[in-house]
Amino acid sequence: MSGQKYVIALDQGTTSSRAVLVDRGGHVVDCVQRPFQQIFPQPGWVEHNPQEILFSQLGCLTELLARHGLGAEDIDSIGIDNQRETTVVWDPTTGAPVCNAIVWQCRRTAELAERVCGAPGVRQMVRAKTGLLPDAYFSASKIAWILKNVPRARERAEAGELLFGTVDTWLVWVLTGGLVHATDPTNASRTMLYDIHRGCWDQELLDLFGVPASMMPEVRPSSGFFGETSYPGVPAGIPITGVAGDQQAALFGQCCFGAGQAKNTYGTGCFMLLHTGHEACESSHNLVTTVVASAPGTRGTEYALEGSVFVAGALVQWLRDELGIISSAAETEYLAKSVPDTGGVYIVPAFTGLGAPWWRPDARGSILGLTRGTGRAHLARAALEALAYQIRDLADAMAADAGAPLDVLNVDGGASANGFLMQFQADLLGCELRRPANLETTSLGAAYLAGLATGFWSGTDELRGLRASDNIFRRQMDEAQAETLLAGWHDAVRRTLG
Numbered sequence: 001m002s003g004q005k006y007v008i009a010l011d012q013g014t015t016s017s018r019a020v021l022v023d024r025g026g027h028v029v030d031c032v033q034r035p036f037q038q039i040f041p042q043p044g045w046v047e048h049n050p051q052e053i054l055f056s057q058l059g060c061l062t063e064l065l066a067r068h069g070l071g072a073e074d075i076d077s078i079g080i081d082n083q084r085e086t087t088v089v090w091d092p093t094t095g096a097p098v099c100n101a102i103v104w105q106c107r108r109t110a111e112l113a114e115r116v117c118g119a120p121g122v123r124q125m126v127r128a129k130t131g132l133l134p135d136a137y138f139s140a141s142k143i144a145w146i147l148k149n150v151p152r153a154r155e156r157a158e159a160g161e162l163l164f165g166t167v168d169t170w171l172v173w174v175l176t177g178g179l180v181h182a183t184d185p186t187n188a189s190r191t192m193l194y195d196i197h198r199g200c201w202d203q204e205l206l207d208l209f210g211v212p213a214s215m216m217p218e219v220r221p222s223s224g225f226f227g228e229t230s231y232p233g234v235p236a237g238i239p240i241t242g243v244a245g246d247q248q249a250a251l252f253g254q255c256c257f258g259a260g261q262a263k264n265t266y267g268t269g270c271f272m273l274l275h276t277g278h279e280a281c282e283s284s285h286n287l288v289t290t291v292v293a294s295a296p297g298t299r300g301t302e303y304a305l306e307g308s309v310f311v312a313g314a315l316v317q318w319l320r321d322e323l324g325i326i327s328s329a330a331e332t333e334y335l336a337k338s339v340p341d342t343g344g345v346y347i348v349p350a351f352t353g354l355g356a357p358w359w360r361p362d363a364r365g366s367i368l369g370l371t372r373g374t375g376r377a378h379l380a381r382a383a384l385e386a387l388a389y390q391i392r393d394l395a396d397a398m399a400a401d402a403g404a405p406l407d408v409l410n411v412d413g414g415a416s417a418n419g420f421l422m423q424f425q426a427d428l429l430g431c432e433l434r435r436p437a438n439l440e441t442t443s444l445g446a447a448y449l450a451g452l453a454t455g456f457w458s459g460t461d462e463l464r465g466l467r468a469s470d471n472i473f474r475r476q477m478d479e480a481q482a483e484t485l486l487a488g489w490h491d492a493v494r495r496t497l498g
Contacts, residue, residue, distance in 0.1 A: 004023065004024065005024070005074060005075065005076045005456070006021050006022060006023055006024075006029065006070070006074060006075055006076065007022045007075070007076050007077050007078070007079060007447040007450050007451045007456060008020065008021055008022070008061065008064065008075055008077075008078050008079070008238075008447070009022060009078075009079045009080075009081065009443040009444070009446040009447040009450075010057055010060075010061060010078060010079070010080045010081075010171065010446070011081055011246070011442055011443045011446065012053065012057055012080065012081070012082040012083060012167050012168075012171060013082075013083055013246065013267070013268075014083045014086075014103065014104070014105070014267075014268050015035055015036070015038065015268060016033050016034060016035040016036065016056070017033070017034055017036065017053065017056040017057040017059075017060050018031055018032065018033040018034075018060055018443065019031070019032050019057070019060035019061045019063070019064040020064075020440060020443040020447070021064055021068065022443070022444065022447040022451075024456065024457075025466060026438075026444065026448075026463070026466030026467070027438075028438060028440045028443070028444075029068075030064060030067065030068065031064075031440070031443075032059075032060040032061075032063045032064045032067070033060065034056040034057075034059055034060050035056070036048065036049070036052045036053060036056045037049065037052060039100060042108070044106070044107040044108060044110075044352070045106050045107070045108045046102075046103040046105040046106040047100035047101060047102060047103060047106065048086065048100060048101045048103055049100055049101070050088045050090070050097040050100070050101045050170055051097065053101065053167060053170070054170070054171065054174055057171060058231070058233070058234065061234060062233055062234060065235065071235050072229070072235035072236060072237045072238050075235070075238045076239075076450075076451060076454055076456045077238065077239045077240070077241040077242065077450040077451060077453065077454045077456065078175075078229070078238055078239070078240045078241070078242070078450060079240075079241065079242030079243070079244075079249075079445075079446035079447045079448070079449050079450030079451070080168050080171055080172065080240065080242065080243045080244075080446055081168075081243075081244050081245065081246045081249035081250075081442050081443065081445060081446035082166065082167040082168040082171070082187070082243075082245060082246060083103075083104060083167055083246060084104060084166060084186075084187060084190045084245040084246060084247065085104035085137060085138050085139050085142075085166065085190050085191070086101050086102065086103045086104050086139075086166060086167050087101060087102045087139045087142035087143055087146070087164065087166065088101045088164070088165050088166070088167065088169070088170045089143065089146050089147075089150075089153065089157075089162055089163070089164050089215070090162065090163055090165075090170070090173075091156070091161060091162060091163075092161075092162075092163050092173075092178060092181070093161070095174070095178065098146065098150050098153055098156075098162065099146060099150050101167070102142040102145065102146070104137060105310070105352055106136070106142070107136055107352060107353070107361060108136070108145065109136040109141035109142055109144070109145045110135075110136040110361055110362075112136070112141045112144060112145060113134060113135055113136045113140075113141040114134075116134075116141065116144070116208060116209060117134035117208075122134075122208070125204070126192065126205065126208075127282075128282075129195045129196070129197070129202055129204075129205060130189070130192050130193075130194060130195070130196060130202075130205070131189065131196050131280060131282070131288055131289030131290060131303075132189075132190075132192050132288045132289075132290075133286060133288055133359060134192065135359075135361065136361065137308075137361075138190055138191060138192035139164075139166060139190065139191040139192060139193070140191055140192035140193050140205070140208075140209045140211065141192075141209065143164055143209065143211050143215070144209045144210055144211065147210060147211070154210075157211075157212050157214075157215055158212050160212070160214040162215055163181055163215055163217070164211070164215040164216060164217070165181070165183065165217055166183060166187045166190070166191070166245075168183055168184070168187050168243050168244075168245070169181065169182065169183045169187070169217045172226050172227060172240060172243065174231060175227070175229050175230070175231050175234065175240060176226070176227035176228065176229070176230055176231075176240070177230035177231060179227060179230065180226055180227035181217045181218065182217050182218040182219070182220050182226055182227075182243075183217045183218075183219055183220070183243065184219065184220060184221065184222040184243040184244055184245075184293070185199065185219055185221070185222060185291040185293075185301065186222055186243075186244045186245040186248040186249075186290070186291050186292065186293050187243070187244070187245045188201075188217075188219045188291070189290050189291040190245060190290065192205065192209075193205045193206055193209065193211060193216070194219070196280060196289065196290070196291050196301065196303070197280060197301075199219070199301055200219070201213060201216050201219070220243075221294070221296070222242065222243055222244045222248070222293035222294060222449050223241065223242055223293065223294070223295060223296045223449040223450070223452050223453045224241060224296065224453050225239065225240075225241055225453065226240040226241065226243060227239075227240050228240065239450075239454065240450070241449075241450040241451075241453035241454055242446050242447070242448070242449030242450030242451070242452075242453060243446075243449070244293040244445060244446060244449055246265075246267075246442050247265060247271040247273055247306065247442075248273070248290070248291070248292050248293045248304075248445070249293065249441075249442045249443075249445030249446045249449070250263060250265045250271075250273075250412055250413075250441045250442040250445055251263050251273045251275065251292055251293070251304065251445065252292070252293045252445035252448055252449060253412075253440075253441035253442055253443070253444035253445030253446075253447075253448060254410040254412065254436070254441050254445075255460070255463055255464050255467055256273075256275050256410060257275070257295065257460050258275060258277065259275050259276055259277030259279070260274075260275065260402075260404075261274075261275045261408075261410070262274040262275070262398070262406055262408070262409055262410065263409070263410040263411065263412065263441070264391055264394075264409055264410070264411050264412075264413075265411075265412050265413040265416075265441075265442070266312055266313060266387065266411065266412070266413035266414060266415035266416045266421070267312065267313055267413045267414060267415075268311075268312065268313050268314050269308060269309050269310050269311060269312050269313075269314070269355070270308070270309035270312040270387060270390060270391060270394075270413075271306065271307070271308055271309070272306065272307045272309075272391060272394045272395070272398065272409075273290070273292070273304040273305070273306045274304055274305045274306075274398045274402060274406075275292060275302070275303075275304050276289075276302075276303050276304055276305060276402065277302060277303070278300050278301070278302055278303070279303065280301075280303045281303065281305055281401055281402065283305060283397070283401045284400070284401060285356070285357045285397035285398075285400055285401055286356045286357045286358065286359040286397070287305045287306060287307045287356050287357065287394075287397055287398065287401060288305075288306050288307075288308075288356075289303055289304075289305060289306075290303065290304055290305075290306045291303060291304075292304045293445070293449055295449075295452055295459065295460050296452055296453055305398055305401055305402065306356075307355065307356035307357065307394035307397060307398065308355040308356055309355050309356075309387075309390040309391070309394065310350075310351070310352045310353060310354070310355045311349040311350070311351050311352060311365075312349075312387050312390070312415065313329070313413070313414055313415050314349075314351070315347070315349040315351075315383050315386060315387070316329045316332055316383060316384075316415065317329075318349075318351070319332070319379065319380065319383055323379075325376040325379060325380070326376070326380060329414070329415070329418075330418075331380070332380045332381075332383065332384055332418065332420075333384075333418045333419060333420045333421070335376065335377040335380035335381065336377070336380055336381035336384050336420045336421075337420055338377045339375075339377045339378055339381055341381070342369070342378050342381050342382040342385060343369070343371065343373060343374055343378045344369040344371070344488075345367065345368070345369040345370060345374055345378050345379065345382040346367070346368050346369055346382060346385075346386070346488060346489055346492035347365070347366075347367050347379070347382045347383050347385075347386045348363075348365060348366045348367075348368070348386065348492050348493055348496040349365050349383070349386055350363035350364050350365045350366070350496060351364070351365050354493070354496075354497075355390075356393075356394055356397060357393055357394065357396075357397040358393075358493065358497070360497060363496060363497055364496075365496070366492070366495065366496040367379075367382075368492045368495060368496075369492075381420075384415075384418065384420060384421045384424065385424060385485075385489075386489075387415065387421060387425075388421060388424045388425040388428050389428065389485075389486065389489040391425060391428075391429070392425075392428040392429060392486060395409070395429055395431075405431070406429065406431045407431055407432065408431060408432045408433075408434055409425075409429065409431055409432070409433050409434070410433075410434050410435075410436070410441075411425075411433050411434065411435050412435070412436065412439050412441040412442070413439070413442075414439075416435050416439060417439065422435060422471075422473045423473055423476065424477075425473070426473035426474055426475050426476070427475050427476060427477035427482055428477075428482050428485070428486065429475075430475045430479065430482070431475075432472060432473070432474055433472070433473040433474075434470040434471070434472060435470060435471040435472075435473070436467060436468065436470050436471075437468035437470065437471070438468055448463055
């Protein structure tokens with residue numbers, strides 16, 4: 001390739017790892033992706049092998065570099081975005097994890113989290129400090145479970161012999177040859193151990209969950225220096241200068257740099273974030289308050305309201321892999337358009353509980369309204385509509401908390417390529433949906449954070465100028481019809497919740 005430089009984003013997701021090559025114009029030049037194993041030891045348990053995560057990510061990186069004949073001198077910097085909350089505990093002497101990573105989707109610690117945070121005063125304290133609803137979803141109870149259930153883990157942790165990290169921290173530690181144990185505020189804010197107002201680990205929260213402070217990584221700015229690569233097989237000396245949780249990276253990649261701007265990512269789950277500027281807005285509708293990634297030089301911490309839908313793209317995968325009624329996700333658009341409606345069928349995809357605004361981790365999925373005439377096209381359409389209904393519920397909750405409805409929703413993620421889903425979503429929301437020409441917003445966010453730290457890009461104004469024209473979706477459905485469909489959805493949710 002030519003003598004120009006590039007930024008590489010390491011996009012470490014829930015089901016696969018990717019390495020993405022980005023040029024100065026903000027174009028994705030190439031991408032290498034490798035899936036890794038999903039481990040389900042018991043019902044409701046979800047694990048990953050941290051070494052498999054690592055090797056899949058390193059394999060993507062080295063293949064990308066080799067494919068284009070690139071060395072350290074050709075790469076300006078590396079940015080990392082990652083699945084959040086997923087918990088890794090390892091021995092820094094040997095580099096060996098003490099057990100498999102406990103994934104954000106895992107519900108094994110639900111009882112533990114409820115017991116530790118069950119008292120009203122404790123729940124209020126956790127919410128006030130962290131912005132989070134006390135739940136097994138976040139990292140704190142996962143660490144506590146590992147320390148209790150892995151032989152000698154408690155003893156070793158208290159002796160300072162074990163480290164904790166979310167996946168970003170694990171990757172940074174390995175890539176820097178064990179020299180850097182660090183995370184960024186966006187990932188720290190998802191542990192339920194970080195005071196988002198003071199910007200530090202909180203001793204009261206650490207004591208509550210029995211987590212030694214010596215396990216915790218240093219918290220550094222999302223756009224700043226984390227270290228340099230020093231790992232066999234990887235070119236040495238490449239700066240790692242950007243780190244963010246995947247959803248905050250997507251918000252940044254969508255150029256949502258200011259209060260009032262919102263995005264929704266349609267991935268394995270759905271995650272909607274509304275930037276609230278320097279105000280940490282506390283939700284009355286079961287949303288969480290989280291820290292967003294900021295450009296270098298930003299004064300003070302910036303926040304967002306976030307709503308999480310646990311099952312989104314995973315519902316389409318279920319239709320394909322478990323029911324076998326579709327051969328690919330792309331087929332759902334054709335099937336959905338082949339019927340005029342769902343025939344009264346609603347799918348409530350509470351496979352691992354219902355997220356915001358319901359927040360019922362005990363809920364389980366249901367299909368309602370089945371008749372003898374229901375076919376696979378109706379089920380495919382009902383699945384896509386279920387994604388859109390859940391996002392409408394999040395949007396309503398955010399509008400109530402923020403005091404203003406959404407004018408524009410920026411969308412990204414794999415399912416946002418589905419034209420039927422995007423139009424139905426616009427019909428339900430009644431606001432404008434903007435889908436960027438480049439859907440790689442999560443990877444771009446990580447790349448942008450890294451490149452801003454090194455001066456590869458001059459600032460956020462330049463990044464806005466790199467954004468290609470958007471695809472726009474606006475409401476076409478009669479509002480009364482949309483409200484009738486939504487009422488049917490809410491009835492289905494109530495029936496599912498018993």
